[in-house]
Amino acid sequence: MIQGKIIKFYRELQGLRQADLGNEICSSTHVSKIERGITEVSQETIELLAKRLRIDMKEEINTYLSLDLLLKEWHESIILKLNSKATSIKTKLEGIMLLKIPDFYRAYTLVLTRYYLLIGESTYAKSLIEEMNSWDELSVYDQNMLYHIKGKFYLDYQNEYSLAISYLKKINLTYYHNPEYYYDLACAYMCMNSSILAYHYANKALQFFSSKNSFNRILETEMLMLIQVEQEEIFDTKDSGYPRLIEMADSLGLTDQKAKLLHNYAYQQFRNGSYEKAFEHYSQSLILRDASHPHYIVTLEGYLNAATKLGLQSQTELLIVAREGLSLAKSLDDTMYLHYFQLHVNKIEGLKERYYHYLESVAYPFFKEMGYGLATETYEIKLFDYYLEKGDGERANQFTLSIVNRFRKNNELV
Template structure:
């Protein structure tokens, strides 16, 4: 009985004993049964108990029902990436005393943790995840949502295999938030598993289409297009990028437009069209905050395109690399710091320092972060370097990264 739960909640909030609440109304035994929903109770008794607690039961019941609706809308706004709406609903929820009721609190904590991950407050999310790990008797839905949250947290921290482990534990029969397919696609993309990345991105696209989220549809298509352009048998047309870029312009999605323009620049580098590539990277930087990873990524690509184009002086390119190093250190983006240092040594034509830095600083970091997209190409670089030096043992060490990727368990005669 809902009335019993509400009575118990306010009684405990006011640190009132059951016998004190029931004085002149009913016995403490009867209060206990009411709170546990084990007995029928008259409206008159409920009114008297409510009056003593200083609450209006009808209002509290309406609020309780409204809380469930608000929590669902809050979660939906996070999935749809509606920042302002999510913040407004959070404020509404925080003003309601019933938020601390045990059954509401669990749902609230799950969505709150998802919210913290959404706005980039990983420390708060980590604290709540630790709290939720102590919960018992989770419902199938609660368990799946917690797995989704843990997976996103691992994804943010570049622990891609661990993220996949959590995502794969989700029960889709009870957890209707298929957004997790998108997060699976991101994890597989980061591990350079192109087929699985495309597969899950396509599944997430269908979900985002069903919920009519242009923003999320664009994100899913961005992954799909990115995987296709890695295929040596497929060359994405500019029109595919332009369609998505125009959509981002129409909906004011500057970050997404910066990413797409950056990705088009990468595609132009692969096609050897360095002038167009540098234009794309420059456009991406112009609409990005310099203190973000997308700006740093565009700057790194800009240096690469300009270097291949051969129209800028070494001094100008070194200035760009130094700017990249300074910005990377300022916002603690270690991976980009390594990229820009490698550009610096390459521009200085200091091959000895380049390979020393790659082997002792950059490559160990790529390994630590499980960054397969960087491990594979730089394994080849280091393999070739050591083979040229006649260091066969060292060369074989880097060859092992590629051997493991293509290892098969097939049995041959």
């Protein structure tokens, strides 16, 4: 009985005993049975108990009946990245006391955590994840949603891609009807430098977002697939699909997606040696990004790479950018970008020996341990070249084995 659950919730909230609530209305035993929904009760008794609790029972019942749909609508808006709608629903929910009732508390906490992950409030999300880790007897749906939340947290805010994948791969769509997680898997595999799996899961996500007519998520997913295709050495950059997607994002007013597209287009141009164009697009992306969001620091590092290559800015100007990135990395507790920007500082200041000492003893071991494929491969080659240049073949050869092993194949050639 809904009335019984509501009465129990507000009684406990107000610190009343059952005898206090039932005084001159009914016995404490009767109150107990009402709260457990195991007895018939007159409307008059319900109204008297509600009056003592200073609540409008009809209004509370209507709220109770609407909460499940409202939470589902909130989750849907987060999945489709309708940020304004998600924020509006959150504001509406904040004043509803019944969310603390056991029927809704867990669902509310799970979706609230997703919301914090959406808007970049990783500290709040981490706190809620720690609380949820202590929950007992989760429903199958809640357990799968928690896997998704942990996967997103470790992917988007901790850069622990292997751990993110381990959580995301536990998800069972039979119980958790949210194929959106394919997109997160694709991102994680892309970060692990596994382009085939990244494309595979991005294609699955695209089918889901297309069925939802979610243009912003379709755009994001197409961009992810584009990265896998256009990073191939045989790809002709003149055929790039980025200008088309950037134009689409601009016409649809999708600022966040446009920023991501500009960033990735800049990265593609940088890899192909078009440093001026890379610098231009990194600069445009930075303007669109919020400096407090974790994505800002990623674009800032790309901007600094392009600016350094071009040599258009003074050492002082470059150091200001590098130290801004270092400060942001520390505030975000982002170890990966802390290492990147510390390397930038050493390089800009011309501290070659310090640069390679830090790289070999601190940064490179971290990248290798965390499974950051692209960074590991890049810095192995840098360290190999450095020691070869110094004439230290023995130290150089320490980095050749892992490079060679990645290209070993089980062929049957004589």
